[in-house]
Amino acid sequence: MTETASAEEHTPDGLLGWCLVANVPRETAHGESGLDIQHGTKHFRAGTLLWLPPVRWDSGHGRRPAVGRHRGNSRRYVHMIVRADDLENFRVKGVYSEALVRSLNGYAHDPAAAPRTLQNPWSREQAQNWADHCNRHREPLFLEGHRYAHTRISVPNPPPAEIRIDGETFHLARYGTRGAHYSRTPPPVEWAPEQ
Structure with missing residues (x-):
């Protein structure tokens, strides 16, 4: 028997949506002329996986919102604005966690009406296009x-x-x-x- 359904039609069990993700690089440049080299960023360790919700407006200066586990408390997700230059290895990943959905939704999250629904989701194709664009450094x-x-x-x-x-x-x-x-x-x- 041949499989006639495409990969796009197959949805993994428990999938709540798709999201663009990236990692914090091992070294990031800061300060005048980028001569201050740091491991990770102030709020995220090197290698931390950051979830990047779609932006409704450009925050400017190469910065974008991101959700990840903070350097000081790795059990909770935090919502921060990060420099796009401090990110690498962009790709698409499925969202399965309700805690992550709450963090990605931010103030728009409504636990009574839709606790497991992303308010501003990526389509898989849209996220993949962004990942391809960001990886062409x-x-x-x-x-x-x-x-x-x-x-x-x-x-x-x-x-x-x-x-x-x-x-x-x-x-x-x-x-x-x-x-x-x-x-x-x-x-x-x-x-x-x-x-």
Whole structure:
């Protein structure tokens, strides 16, 4: 007998909805120029699984709401705003816990009417599209003589040694947690003694 139902039609038992999730990376960059390297974040340990509900409005500055188990009390879920740069390994995961549903719903949770219903759920396809978009990580590009990052152009990770923009060649000057910095000056040639 062949299976005619698609994977989308099959719903696991106890599934309350789908959610976009990500992990807190082992190291996060903070401070001026991102030189202060920390393990995890202030509120979440490295490796913590964070559940990311859909946003109804953009909170700005690359930040988004997240639900996870706090660094100080790993038994309860907390709702925090986190930097998107402090997240990695985006994927889709099923929600099975009523406690998690309460946290994801936040103030919109109504325990009397629908205790097991997500108020603002992701569709599986929508969450997967977001995960794919977030995992295609591209680095911001800073050009010599420009104060801010070049908003229209980004480079892959790791960045190339040279790029051409508007007919001009730029050379990779430095690369760090805040992006790739390019200069018009080529890197110095290393001197090697003649043999």
